[in-house]
Amino acid sequence: MQIRSPVVAGAFYPFDAEELKKTIKDFLEKTKPERRKTIGIVAPHAGYVYCGKTMAAVYNSVSHSFETVVLVGPNHSGSGVGVATSLEIWKTPLGDLNPDEEFIKEISRDSIISEDPRSHWREHSIEVQLPWLQCRFKDFKIVPISINPIYFDLNNCKEIGTKISEAATYLRKKVLIVASSDFTHYGPMYGYEPFRGNTQEILKKIKEMDMEVIDHVLKLKAVDVVKTCDEKRLTVCGYGGIGAMLFAARDLGAKKAELVDYSTSFEVSRSTDAIVGYAGISVF
Incomplete structure (x- = not known):
């Protein structure tokens, strides 16, 4: 089985295992959100x-462990196929994470989702979530799904979501679904100054702007998120x-959502040349 090595360790987060664990622990200790029996979350994917x-706030809001964590993130580089999962072992500074092979085979059957490790080799959006999962939970496998943004249309999003819920139901798996996303990217560095x-x-x-989308998420309105x-x-x-x-998440019984935390990169950078919004949302 192939190994997917980390590509942003030492840049987005510490490469040294002890330093990484301390960094995450320090963030987690500063947040005390109400814990929920969560089905899905929205989590950012920038540098820690x-x-x-x-x-920290959104991962600390999850109350229980899971057999399988499905991670859905954008493919910023465009490498590989449009919607891709991977059977690779994912290596992080905190250890290896194994793929849930039967889940991956199930979502790939007669599906827009293909097995293609190339789509994941240079992408950070899923990788940066893994150390948080390793610090909060034990004994889980992962299902990475990378989506090229040109495949973000409503029909594709619904098919991907349906494949996830059907596989979880058929295999009787207790799952957490992580949607990896940042919000508004503003400033001359992003070429976006409306x-x-x-x-x-x-x-x-x-x-x-961010709250317009977040409000749709809080109402579990997937169609409105994509259309807006x-x-x-x-x-x-x-x-x-x-x-x-x-x-x-709705197929699997989610009824509510909560905005656990909202922040922007400006709080750290103090620069308006590049501002990114971050939301941590729990769906339960």
């Missing part, structure tokens, strides 16, 4: 220095995965 507070103003005006507008991001050309980089997670 920027979004660690939000990641509005300007002083710092507080910019931050207020970014939050308003698509029609308004928003820079929510993983909205397809959010939509897929919501379709699956």
